[in-house]
Amino acid sequence: MPAATTPLIQVKRLVKHFPVRRGFLDRGPAAAVRAVDDISFDIGSGETVGLVGESGCGKTTTGRMIMKLLAPTSGDILFDGQPIGGLSFEQERAYRRQVQMVFQDPFSSLNPRMTVGSIIGYPMRIQNAYPGAARDARIRELLELVGLSRYQASWYPHEFSGGERQRVGIATALALNPKFIFCDEPVSSLDVSAQAQILNLLKDIRSEFSLTILMVTHNLSVVEYLADRVVVMYLGKIVEVARTADLYQETLHPYSKALVSAIPTPDPDVERSREQIILRGEIPSPLDPPSGCRFHTRCQSFIGDVCRDVEPDLREVRPGHFTACHLYAERPVSASAVAGAAGQLA
Amino acid sequence: MTAAVAAPALLEVEDLHTHFQLKNKLVRAVNGVSFAVRRGEILGIAGESGAGKSVACLSILRLVPNPGRIVRGGIRFTGQDLLAKSEREMRDLRGQTVSMVFEDPLNSLDPAFKVGDLIGEALTLHKGLSRRDAWKKAGELLRLVGIPDPDRRLDNYPHELSGGMQQRVMIAIALSCDPALLIADNPTTALDVTIQIQILDLVKQLRDRLGMGVLWITHDLGVVAKLCDRVVIMYAGEVMEEGDVYGVLKRPRHPYTRRLIDALPKLGRPEQRLMPIEGRPPDPANLPSGCPFAPRCYKAQPACEERAVPLVQSGDGRAVRCLFPED
Numbered sequence: 001m002p003a004a005t006t007p008l009i010q011v012k013r014l015v016k017h018f019p020v021r022r023g024f025l026d027r028g029p030a031a032a033v034r035a036v037d038d039i040s041f042d043i044g045s046g047e048t049v050g051l052v053g054e055s056g057c058g059k060t061t062t063g064r065m066i067m068k069l070l071a072p073t074s075g076d077i078l079f080d081g082q083p084i085g086g087l088s089f090e091q092e093r094a095y096r097r098q099v100q101m102v103f104q105d106p107f108s109s110l111n112p113r114m115t116v117g118s119i120i121g122y123p124m125r126i127q128n129a130y131p132g133a134a135r136d137a138r139i140r141e142l143l144e145l146v147g148l149s150r151y152q153a154s155w156y157p158h159e160f161s162g163g164e165r166q167r168v169g170i171a172t173a174l175a176l177n178p179k180f181i182f183c184d185e186p187v188s189s190l191d192v193s194a195q196a197q198i199l200n201l202l203k204d205i206r207s208e209f210s211l212t213i214l215m216v217t218h219n220l221s222v223v224e225y226l227a228d229r230v231v232v233m234y235l236g237k238i239v240e241v242a243r244t245a246d247l248y249q250e251t252l253h254p255y256s257k258a259l260v261s262a263i264p265t266p267d268p269d270v271e272r273s274r275e276q277i278i279l280r281g282e283i284p285s286p287l288d289p290p291s292g293c294r295f296h297t298r299c300q301s302f303i304g305d306v307c308r309d310v311e312p313d314l315r316e317v318r319p320g321h322f323t324a325c326h327l328y329a330e331r332p333v334s335a336s337a338v339a340g341a342a343g344q345l346a
Numbered sequence: 347m348t349a350a351v352a353a354p355a356l357l358e359v360e361d362l363h364t365h366f367q368l369k370n371k372l373v374r375a376v377n378g379v380s381f382a383v384r385r386g387e388i389l390g391i392a393g394e395s396g397a398g399k400s401v402a403c404l405s406i407l408r409l410v411p412n413p414g415r416i417v418r419g420g421i422r423f424t425g426q427d428l429l430a431k432s433e434r435e436m437r438d439l440r441g442q443t444v445s446m447v448f449e450d451p452l453n454s455l456d457p458a459f460k461v462g463d464l465i466g467e468a469l470t471l472h473k474g475l476s477r478r479d480a481w482k483k484a485g486e487l488l489r490l491v492g493i494p495d496p497d498r499r500l501d502n503y504p505h506e507l508s509g510g511m512q513q514r515v516m517i518a519i520a521l522s523c524d525p526a527l528l529i530a531d532n533p534t535t536a537l538d539v540t541i542q543i544q545i546l547d548l549v550k551q552l553r554d555r556l557g558m559g560v561l562w563i564t565h566d567l568g569v570v571a572k573l574c575d576r577v578v579i580m581y582a583g584e585v586m587e588e589g590d591v592y593g594v595l596k597r598p599r600h601p602y603t604r605r606l607i608d609a610l611p612k613l614g615r616p617e618q619r620l621m622p623i624e625g626r627p628p629d630p631a632n633l634p635s636g637c638p639f640a641p642r643c644y645k646a647q648p649a650c651e652e653r654a655v656p657l658v659q660s661g662d663g664r665a666v667r668c669l670f671p672e673d
Contacts, residue, residue: 054538055509161626191394191565196609196622203619218538221611225620248614262539264568265613268592271571278547279540281494282508 006081007042008180008212009066014039014075016061020287033286035061037236038075040314043180048206048213050227050244052220052259056286057233059216063182066214067101068092079180097127100173104185106165110157116143116168117153123175142171146201163194170201174209183215187222199225220263224248232256235286235294238314241322252323254301293326301327355382355422356527356559357406357444362419364398364405371631375401375414377583380657383527388553388560390574390591392567394606396627398583399563403529406561407446408436424526442472445520449532451512455504461488461515462500468522487518492548510541517545521552529561534569546573567607571595576663579603582628582638585657589664599664599671602639637668645670 017032036058043049051059064070066077068084077084079095087095100123103109110119120139124130130138140150146167157165166186173181186202187195203226206213217223223230223244230247232240232255240253251257258277265271279298284290290297296307306326314324364376376398383389391399404410406421408428421428423444428436440446448454455464465487466480475483481500488496491514504512513533520528530549534542550573553560562574570577570591577594579587579602587600598604608621625642628634634641636651643650650669657667 054540192567192606192609193394193623196611196620199611200620200622220539221613224613224616225611226616244616258540262543263613264539264542264566264572266567266571266595266607266610267612268571268595270613276543278543282510282541283538 005045008045008047008080009043009214010076010078010081011039011041011062011066012076012078014062014065014077015073016058016065016070017073031287034236034289035286036065036072037289039233039236039238041231041238041241043212043214045179045212046210047229048215048227050223050230051214051216051233052218052223052230053233054218054259054283056235056283058236058286059233060184062233063101063184063214063216066180067099067182068095093127097129097176098179100176100178100181102166102169102173102181102183102186105189106162106169107157107189109169110165112157115154115156116148116160119157119168120153120171120175123172127176129176138175142174145174145205146171147197161194162190163197166190166194166198167201170198170205174205177209178211180212180214183213183217185217186215188217188219195222202226220248220259221265232259235284235289237294237324238322239295239324241314243320246318246321250318250321252317252321252328253295253325254299254327255295256323258300293324303327354385356385356387356424357383357561358420358422359402359406360420360422362402362405362421363417364401364410364414365417366414368413368631373630374633375583375630376405377633378419379580379583379585381578381585381588383559383561385526385559386553386557387576388549388562388574390570390577391561391563391580392565392570392577392606393580394565394627396582396630397580398630399565399580400531402580403446403531403561403563406529407440407444408433409440409446438472441468441520441525442523443525444527444529445523445525447513447516447520447528447530447533449535451509451516451533451536452504454516455512457504459503460500461502461504461507464504464515465500465519465522468519472523483522484518487522488515490521490552491515491518492544493518510537510544513537513541513545514548517548521556524556525558527559527561529563531563532565534564535566542569543572549573567595567610579606582633583630584638585665585667586639587664587666587668588657589662593662593664597673599666599673600639600668601643601645601670601672604672605642605644 014036015038016036017034020031020033053059065072084095117139120142121135124135139153143150143152148167187198215226227244229243231238234255240256248260251260258279261275261277277300281298284297292308292310293312296302303326312324312326314322316322317328360380362376362379366373366375379402393399405416462481462484465484469475469480469483485496485500488499493499493511493514534545574591577591578585581602586602587594598607605623609623623642628638636653637655640646640650655667655669657665659665
């Protein structure tokens, strides 16, 4: 990532807590789901970043905050160097033109009572873009761009297959020539062949329009196919950030290692030869995350009290490769801690 | 089926046809499917949505929803003809010797009952245990499927458990009467990958320990590679290819299997462009007379569309339904 230019999106110490309503008689202390808990990362202009992790890790919440669909509890998001909080009405309108979203479920995200032409034209209507005949021309252009026919503008969503609907979703996202697209699990509800078509389409439009993409997914092979860099989250925290190839070849964090080893791949040779890490237990509740390193309750490389007591910082262990894990601490861990870990393993 | 195979077949499905007569059309969901599961074997049934995988498995338990009908074929389980059994006999069989795990655990678990009662139900019903004994056995089953603190969990209601735990409870229910055959319909699709791998590992362990046969339906060839011994690839209600997992995934013979594999992103090879399968699967109410994959196939010849293509067995335990197979 060239350091000279400002990243398109900067996420700085972002926090989102969802307060939990207590029952009428239950007067315990106010609790909060700590969905996103102090995370920072950048997305360079033209870069595709994959945000991965399991349910409840805060990946979608992060994306929705960038889209301004949710307000952060604290922290900042900068777009082109400008904070997106506290924009005026006009500025916010301009911002929403530049950031668009592709949704997970192409069945529920398209209004069944609108033709796909009017669905694709809707953002233009709202933003008063492409007036008059230009709008219809733009709709036809977009349909062809995503591999549909211009004559399908008058069709309704139910006349399309799942993959074709997702193409409509992508055409809608592209309608206003955005700089940035947030894709939330764009292929997880699609069949294998439709999935391949959509991934190829995203790859093509990305280079054609030099788009910046944040892709949230739990599918690490999808991320590997599309992303330049990967951010791995666990329980509201970032545990690893790396260039895609580095993440897969020199995985640092024990959680990322487990994730990579758990990806099902259809190559039996790979399945037989690679290390299989089976994590114990379940993801703890984000209402009451574990102390210290949040992963310590399931970690296969637990090294002792330090994991339980001290929250590890995200550190640059190799150039451009960050991880938050005591295994890679600056100073070697004390001998007693290692001995303690060995004792626990025995 | 020839008698030459080493382990005797636990379940044999032969030339199964399950059709749905709708108001103005006949949907041929399963169209001449044959496969066998041996004792101690995990057989995967893979294919895209609409291939007929789930309907084929529901047919085995005679649970096809209306207006679906098994119109032809044979289903034999340990030698008994399941299609000839009375509804009462089927009820004794279901959940006892053949049990099933469904895709969505929360919708399959009755929210009004505690976990202990849900698991105990089959035991009181089929094994005649008292509620107390069934409750105790339920605790042992929860431990078997790897739920920590099982005795406390018995008192929970399904909504109090995570998705992975719910699926473990489903498996515990399925295992409660020591079934000889476990049928699982996409049971891990709703789960996270680290939980999915726990469940796959558990099923393998249980197979080794209990020697049951497993029929595992999935749309994920990666899961097939991780879990199964043999695999059946289905398309448009027919078996396209069958064989040992290593052979089928490493050297697919049917063009459909090949294209299915090529369409998947491969770990470690992100630069290789994905090859989607062009076109759409055929309408099950209007199937072509020849090979159903022919309209989308890169090897199709006029002969493929003329008449039905037979499933041809080869000596190595593999079978392929194609006039121009690979290799």
